[in-house]
Amino acid sequence: QVHLVESGGGLLQAGESLRLSCTASGLIFDEWAVGWFRQVPGKEREGVACIAIRNLDIYYAGSVKGRSAIRRDDSKLTSYLQIDSLRPEDTAMYYCAAGTFCTPGLHLEDMNYWGQGTQVTVSS
Numbered sequence: 001q002v003h004l005v006e007s008g009g010g011l012l013q014a015g016e017s018l019r020l021s022c023t024a025s026g027l028i029f030d031e032w033a034v035g036w037f038r039q040v041p042g043k044e045r046e047g048v049a050c051i052a053i054r055n056l057d058i059y060y061a062g063s064v065k066g067r068s069a070i071r072r073d074d075s076k077l078t079s080y081l082q083i084d085s086l087r088p089e090d091t092a093m094y095y096c097a098a099g100t101f102c103t104p105g106l107h108l109e110d111m112n113y114w115g116q117g118t119q120v121t122v123s124s
Contacts (some may be wrong), residue, residue, distance in 0.1 A: 022096030047106020
């Protein structure tokens with residue numbers, strides 16, 4: 001059974017940096033792309049970033065581009081997402097997901113497995 005577990009959320013101040021981790025089990029991690037998504041109550045889940053196998057493709061949403069970094073450590077079955085210069089509008093539940101590939105549009109349907117999410121709240 002596949003499990004993706006996010007960690008690193010919490011309450012942060014605007015301007016600080018967010019560091020999230022996603023650790024996988026039950027799949028051959030280096031054969032899967034990893035995406036990060038976020039969702040605010042009442043709104044659709046949106047893509048934040050995605051990293052393909054062997055780092056062949058990396059995509060970011062416009063809302064975080066230039067102040068975020070996604071990476072993966074296949075030896076640790078873990079992906080990391082960092083977002084700097086946090087804004088209150090970064091407040092959301094953050095999810096990681098595993099899929100067969102990444103696309104620039106960061107589509108939810110590209111992903112096959114999802115974590116339970118970790119809440120991030122940014123205060124102004």
